[in-house]
Each structure stands twice: as C-alpha cells, then as structure tokens.
Amino acid sequence: MHDTAISLIELGAVFFGLGLLGRLAWKIGISPIPLYLLGGLAFGSGGLIPLHGIDEFASLAGEIGVILLLLLLGLEYSANELVTGMRRAWLAGLLDLVLNALPGAAVALLLGWGPVGAIAMAGVTYISSSGIIAKVLGDLGRLGNRETPVVLSILVFEDLAMAVYLPILTALLAGATLMGGLTAVGVSLIVITIVLVIALKFGRYVSMLVDSPEPEVFLLRVLGAALLVAGVASQLQVSAAVGAFLLGIAISGSTAENATKLLEPLRDLFAAMFFVVFGLNTNPTTIPPVLGWAVALAFVTTLTKVATGWFAARQQGIGRMGRARAGAALVARGEFSIVIAGLAVAAGAVEDELAALATAYVLLMAVLGPVAARVVEPVARGLQRKLQPRPA
Amino acid sequence: MNVEVTPLPGLGTRQDFVSRGGRRIGVITYRDGRMEMIVSKQDDTDSCVASIPLTVEESATLATLLGAPQLVTQLEEQNRDISGITTRQLPLAPGSPYDGRTLGDTALRTRTAVSVVAVVRGGTAHPSPRPDFRLSGGDMLVTVGTADGLGKAVEVLETG
Numbered sequence: 001m002h003d004t005a006i007s008l009i010e011l012g013a014v015f016f017g018l019g020l021l022g023r024l025a026w027k028i029g030i031s032p033i034p035l036y037l038l039g040g041l042a043f044g045s046g047g048l049i050p051l052h053g054i055d056e057f058a059s060l061a062g063e064i065g066v067i068l069l070l071l072l073l074g075l076e077y078s079a080n081e082l083v084t085g086m087r088r089a090w091l092a093g094l095l096d097l098v099l100n101a102l103p104g105a106a107v108a109l110l111l112g113w114g115p116v117g118a119i120a121m122a123g124v125t126y127i128s129s130s131g132i133i134a135k136v137l138g139d140l141g142r143l144g145n146r147e148t149p150v151v152l153s154i155l156v157f158e159d160l161a162m163a164v165y166l167p168i169l170t171a172l173l174a175g176a177t178l179m180g181g182l183t184a185v186g187v188s189l190i191v192i193t194i195v196l197v198i199a200l201k202f203g204r205y206v207s208m209l210v211d212s213p214e215p216e217v218f219l220l221r222v223l224g225a226a227l228l229v230a231g232v233a234s235q236l237q238v239s240a241a242v243g244a245f246l247l248g249i250a251i252s253g254s255t256a257e258n259a260t261k262l263l264e265p266l267r268d269l270f271a272a273m274f275f276v277v278f279g280l281n282t283n284p285t286t287i288p289p290v291l292g293w294a295v296a297l298a299f300v301t302t303l304t305k306v307a308t309g310w311f312a313a314r315q316q317g318i319g320r321m322g323r324a325r326a327g328a329a330l331v332a333r334g335e336f337s338i339v340i341a342g343l344a345v346a347a348g349a350v351e352d353e354l355a356a357l358a359t360a361y362v363l364l365m366a367v368l369g370p371v372a373a374r375v376v377e378p379v380a381r382g383l384q385r386k387l388q389p390r391p392a
Numbered sequence: 393m394n395v396e397v398t399p400l401p402g403l404g405t406r407q408d409f410v411s412r413g414g415r416r417i418g419v420i421t422y423r424d425g426r427m428e429m430i431v432s433k434q435d436d437t438d439s440c441v442a443s444i445p446l447t448v449e450e451s452a453t454l455a456t457l458l459g460a461p462q463l464v465t466q467l468e469e470q471n472r473d474i475s476g477i478t479t480r481q482l483p484l485a486p487g488s489p490y491d492g493r494t495l496g497d498t499a500l501r502t503r504t505a506v507s508v509v510a511v512v513r514g515g516t517a518h519p520s521p522r523p524d525f526r527l528s529g530g531d532m533l534v535t536v537g538t539a540d541g542l543g544k545a546v547e548v549l550e551t552g
Contacts, residue, residue, distance in 0.1 A: 076402040077401055077402055081399060081401040081402070082401075084399065084401075085401050130402075134402070134403070141440060141442070141443045142439070142440065143400065143403065143406075143420055143428070143430075143443065144406060144408075144416075144418065144420055144428065144430030144432070144440040144443045145438055145439045145440055146416075146437070146438040146439075147438055147439075148400065149398050149399070149400055149401075149406070152400055152401045152402060152403070153401060155401075155402075156401045156402070257423055257424060261424075318438050319436060319437075319438050321436050321438065321439065322436070322438030322439065325438075325439070
C-alpha cells in the first residue's frame with residue numbers, strides 16, 4: 001500500500017510538472033516535446049532527482065503513447081488523400097528522403113554504429129514532425145497560403161514512408177539478415193497495399209466495426225482495436241506502431257473524426273509520458289560527447305529541409321518567398337524521430353549513444369523548427385536586399 | 393468565375409479565386425466544419441494577409457451581406473422603366489420585434505404598400521416568400537415600393 005502511495009505521488013508530480021512545462025512551451029511559442037525530454041532527463045538515471053517505482057507504468061504508458069501517436073496520424077488522413085498526396089509529391093518526397101536521411105546515416109557510420117545504426121539515424125533525421133508543423137502553420141495563419149498544400153503533401157509522403165520504413169527497421173533490429181530485411185520490405189509493401197485497398201473500397205465496414213453512438217463504448221472499441229492490432233503486428237515483427245497507423249488509415253469518414261476528437265487528449269497524455277520515458281532512459285552524461293555531432297546534424301539537415309521545401313514549392317510555381325516559407329516550415333523534427341530512436345534503443349541492437357544523439361538532435365530541431373518558420377520571412381527579405389543592392 | 397479547390401491533407405479544403413485586383417480571396421473549410429475566410433497579400437499572393445475564423449452564423453451573415461446587393465441591382469434594372477418604384481434591401485436586425493415571427497405578422501403590405509420580393513439568408517435567396525415565411529435576425533429583405541413606403545417599412549421592421 002505504501003509503495004502505491006509513493007508511486008501515485010511521483011506520477012502526480014510528473015504529470016503536474018509536464019503540465020507546467022507544456023504551458024510554458026506554448027507561451028514562448030515552441031513545441032513542448034523538448035521540454036518533456038528535458039523533464040525525463042532530469043528524473044532519470046544520472047539525472048537530478050532519479051525517480052523509482054513508476055518505471056513499469058511509465059514504460060507501458062510510453063508504449064501506448066507511440067501506438068496512439070501513430071493511430072491518430074493514420075486517422076488524420078483518408079486513403080484518398082494518401083494516394084493523391086503520393087502522386088503529387090513523389091519527386092519532392094524522394095528528394096526529401098535522400099537529402100535528409102543521408103546526413104543521419106553518414107554520421108552514424110562515422111561514429112562506427114554499423115549499418116543498423118545508420119538506418120535508424122537516417123530515419124531520425126529524415127522524418128519531419130507533422131505535429132509541430134501543423135500547429136505552427138495554424139498559429140502563423142499560413143493554412144491559406146499557396147505553399148501550405150505542398151508542405152502537407154510532403155508530410156503525407158513522409159508518413160507513408162514511415163509505414164514502409166518502420167517494419168524494415170524492426171526486422172533489422174531483430175537481427176534479421178539482408179534477405180530477412182528484403183522479405184520484411186516485401187511483406188510491409190504488400191500489407192500497406194492491402195490496407196489501402198481495403199480503406200479505399202471497404203473503409204465503411206472497418207468504421208462500422210468500431211463505431212458506436214455511445215462515446216464510452218466507442219472509445220473502448222477504438223482503443224481496444226488499436227491495442228489489439230498493434231499487439232498482433234508486433235507479434236508478427238511488423239512493429240506495433242505501423243499496425244496502429246494502418247488501422248487509423250482504414251477507419252474513415254465521420255468515425256475517424258469522432259475517434260480523433262475522443263483520442264486526442266489521451267494521445268497527448270500518453271505521448272507526453274513516452275517522451276519522458278525516453279528521457280528517463282537516456283543518461284544525461286552521455287549527451288555532451290555527442291553534442292557536437294548533434295549541432296552539425298542540426299545545421300546540415302536544416303539546410304537540406306529548406307532545400308527540399310524550396311524545390312517542392314518551385315515545382316508548383318510558387319514565388320521565392322513562398323519557397324523559403326515552405327522550406328523553413330519543414331525543419332521541425334520531433335515525435336517520430338524519438339519513436340524511431342526509441343524502437344532502436346529498446347531492441348538493444350544499437351549503441352546507447354544513439355539515444356543521446358537523437359535526444360540532443362530532437363531538442364535542437366524541435367526548438368529550431370518553429371523559430372525557423374517564424375523568422376524565415378524577415379531573413380529572406382534581408383537576404384534579398386543584400387543580394388540585390390539598389391543602384392545608388 | 394474560376395474557383396480553385398485545393399485539398400489540405402489532414403485538415404480540410406481550400407477554395408479560392410483571384411480577384412481583378414490580383415488578390416486571392418477564399419475560404420478554408422476544416423473537416424470539423426469550421427470555416428476561415430482568407431485574403432492574400434497584395435505583393436505576395438502566395439501568402440495571406442488575414443485568415444479570419446468564422447462561425448456558421450457569421451459566414452451566413454457575411455454571405456447575405458455580399459449576396460443581397462446583387463439581387464437588388466438586378467431588380468432595379470428590371471424596374472428602371474417604371475417610374476416611382478424603388479428596390480431596396482432592408483436588414484432585419486437580430487432582436488427586431490419580428491425576429492422569429494412570420495412575414496405575415498409584419499403586415500408590411502397593408503401598412504406600407506411595400507412588397508417583399510425575396511428574403512436572402514445565408515447567401516441564398518428565398519424568392520416570393522409567403523406570409524407564413526418565418527423571419528430571423530440577420531435576414532435581408534429585398535423590397536419593392538415607393539420611396540415613402542420603404543421609409544415606413546424600415547420603421548416597421550425596427551420598432552414593430
């Protein structure tokens with residue numbers, strides 16, 4: 001009984017502290033993700049005040065957090081949007097993939113983390129944070145801008161790429177050979193195709209299966225289905241997160257909207273826990289040695305994302321200022337970089353420094369992203385003036 | 393008029409057109425039904441100078457304000473040859489004594505000799521409303537009558 005009391009006090013303190021941090025973050029106009037990570041670092045092993053007794057709950061909550069993050073990501077898009085998004089953004093999407101995955105992979109190889117570490121770091125630097133970006137675009141009143149659909153299409157492409165990438169990563173982390181990896185790619189491509197077809201043609205039936213006019217029943221069904229699918233997917237080595245993502249895509253229409261509304265607060269709660277757990281499991285003393293690399297990666301991948309956005313916006317005939325805005329909007333990395341690093345570290349197949357590097361990198365990019373999106377216009381205007389001096 | 397419809401994956405749809413002055417004017421409709429009016433900048437039409445969130449009621453009112461004058465102009469053109477006849481749009485303010493009552497209750501025809509030829513609500517015109525047509529605040533009454541009668545009609549609608 002006594003133990004329960006202490007656990008409750010600790011858990012309460014953590015949640016309350018996160019609440020304060022979250023409020024602070026939005027007030028100064030950045031994403032709360034880096035602050036949650038810092039909170040985790042402070043309370044983990046080697047941190048300021050190590051907490052014990054909530055590990056079990058926290059790690060399970062973190063797992064659920066990942067599942068909800070991906071489920072809601074899937075709910076956000078209809079299968080139609082995924083297909084048209086793919087068609088519209090494939091060239092820019094491929095450029096995005098190459099430009100932004102390479103720096104991460106290169107650094108991992110330089111640090112001697114091997115091919116598996118390289119593939120994990122490639123994912124960490126590649127994937128933009130759709131959560132941060134959507135929020136920032138809304139806050140800055142840029143949803144009506146002409147470059148915004150370009151940005152959103154690239155995010156759609158990235159999220160689909162995640163659905164292919166995560167099973168491959170899971171297979172590689174489980175120690176599969178090259179042959180095994182290729183099989184995983186094949187299997188995941190087939191599964192995604194099947195799910196897209198089901199969602200396009202029979203999305204109604206999947207929705208009917210979970211739908212209910214009673215919010216309570218509906219919540220239990222959706223959450224239950226998500227955990228079941230995620231568990232089965234994880235048992236089949238396809239990664240729990242992808243299972244949840246695909247379920248999200250298959251649920252469509254008003255069911256998806258209602259599910260999003262019901263699950264959003266739950267996701268925010270459990271996802272916050274997930275970031276804290278990631279921070280808890282990272283020893284802060286491992287960060288300083290990789291900090292230089294993190295800064296270098298942040299610098300390079302800021303430029304590569306800006307280049308991606310610039311290219312994609314130019315393809316759609318958008319002016320220079322709009323191209324700069326599209327590039328800067330894509331800079332933020334966040335939740336999914338940590339999801340990838342979390343998977344890699346949990347599997348134990350990569351160095352512990354990977355967690356440290358990913359943490360430091362996301363700390364930088366989650367702060368830098370919103371700032372870049374905000375300052376891009378004045379900076380671009382300043383550059384323009386410098387490059388084209390007025391004849392005296 | 394060429395209205396461009398652009399899907400915003402995960403959010404909703406943007407519908408806009410380019411005005412003669414070179415600005416993009418349009419509406420973002422979110423999945424959950426929220427609406428936003430957008431107006432692009434003059435020097436950079438890719439970006440917006442304003443995006444104004446509107447409730448369902450507000451957008452209906454705005455649509456009425458924008459839509460009614462056109463109807464009035466059309467009617468005026470039709471009636472130009474008949475001297476002494478004027479067409480005007482009269483607003484029914486929310487809180488007017490007739491807010492929520494029927495057109496027949498106003499007895500406009502008997503009291504002022506003014507005819508209500510249409511009621512514009514939420515951007516749609518309801519032509520030739522019957523006496524049992526229920527009015528509501530924010531409606532725009534398109535009326536035909538003498539200048540004198542129209543003046544009286546304004547008073548009736550305001551004070552009952």
